[in-house]
Amino acid sequence: MQWNPEALLDRLGGDEELARQMAALFVDECPNMLDDVRRAVAGGSADDIRRVAHAFKGSVANFVADGPAAIALALEHAGRDERLADAPTLLARLEGAVAELIPELRIYGRGDLCAS
Amino acid sequence: MRILIADDDPVQRHAMRTQLGKWKYEPLVFNDGKQAWQALQEPSPPALAVFDWNMPGMDGVDLCREIREVPALAGMYIILLTSNQEQKDKVVGLESGADDYITKPFHWDELRARLRAGERIVTLQQTLAARVEELQEALVNVKKLSGLLPICAYCKRIRDNQDYWTQVEKYLAENSEAQFSHGICPDCLNQQLAMK
Numbered sequence: 631m632q633w634n635p636e637a638l639l640d641r642l643g644g645d646e647e648l649a650r651q652m653a654a655l656f657v658d659e660c661p662n663m664l665d666d667v668r669r670a671v672a673g674g675s676a677d678d679i680r681r682v683a684h685a686f687k688g689s690v691a692n693f694v695a696d697g698p699a700a701i702a703l704a705l706e707h708a709g710r711d712e713r714l715a716d717a718p719t720l721l722a723r724l725e726g727a728v729a730e731l732i733p734e735l736r737i738y739g740r741g742d743l744c745a746s
Numbered sequence: 747m748r749i750l751i752a753d754d755d756p757v758q759r760h761a762m763r764t765q766l767g768k769w770k771y772e773p774l775v776f777n778d779g780k781q782a783w784q785a786l787q788e789p790s791p792p793a794l795a796v797f798d799w800n801m802p803g804m805d806g807v808d809l810c811r812e813i814r815e816v817p818a819l820a821g822m823y824i825i826l827l828t829s830n831q832e833q834k835d836k837v838v839g840l841e842s843g844a845d846d847y848i849t850k851p852f853h854w855d856e857l858r859a860r861l862r863a864g865e866r867i868v869t870l871q872q873t874l875a876a877r878v879e880e881l882q883e884a885l886v887n888v889k890k891l892s893g894l895l896p897i898c899a900y901c902k903r904i905r906d907n908q909d910y911w912t913q914v915e916k917y918l919a920e921n922s923e924a925q926f927s928h929g930i931c932p933d934c935l936n937q938q939l940a941m942k
Binding site for chain 1 (some may be wrong): 753754757761765798850854
């Protein structure tokens with residue numbers, strides 16, 4: 631997966647320094663947010679799943695419109711509609727998509743992307 | 747101008763703090779609605795606010811509803827942020843007391859433009875409130891002059907609130923915007939000339 635910062639930069643009016651800071655911050659915070667999602671799925675509360683999946687979607691949507699953002703939205707809807715049986719599968723898909731995105735964001739956050 | 751921010755997303759908070767600072771605003775940033783609500787209990791709270799809808803504890807919609815219950819915060823201009831995109835969500839957000847609504851992820855120029863619109867409204871409201879206060883003070887003076895004034899039937903002095911008899915022109919000068927220029931009327935002029 632090759633992440634492209636174009637959409638983020640466009641929304642930020644071209645502020646590359648801020649875009650890199652946001653990427654680095656998301657890389658730092660993502661494990662905690664993903665842990666919240668794991669705990670909610672393990673706890674089996676549909677409302678908790680809806681809430682934390684929504685929060686995760688809002689944060690990751692700063693960087694991507696599909697992939698992990700779309701899966702988090704599907705998980706949010708599973709919580710909203712009380713389809714708890716769907717949650718573990720969606721969580722596994724979310725973890726996989728995030729695992730692909732994070733290395734790209736880490737490189738961008740360090741400012742290495744232009745050099746590569 | 748100070749702007750109150752409440753958002754549980756650390757990435758969004760950082761971006762908000764950076765961008766608002768760049769735009770010469772003074773952001774007061776909180777992690778959730780409860781902290782923002784506590785900040786609003788302090789004297790002179792900010793008149794402009796950006797709240798995320800979904801936050802643990804007290805969310806943005808709850809915050810809007812609480813704020814609209816407080817007369818002192820009635821003039822506060824609130825922009826609600828959310829990734830909810832359904833039409834009914836927008837209606838719920840605005841009916842909770844928000845003045846404006848932006849769907850995430852948004853273009854930051856759009857937020858800037860909406861903040862400017864909010865700032866114009868807040869400034870206009872503050873100007874109007876100051877004008878109303880001035881008019882109320884003026885009305886008090888008008889009422890003073892419209893009451894029953896005790897006046898001496900002979901020397902025409904007026905008794906003031908301190909029970910002191912004062913000249914008509916002095917009394918009016920102190921209790922109105924009127925100013926006096928002294929002259930002599932034709933009758934008095936004739937009387938004075940006849941006396942000489």
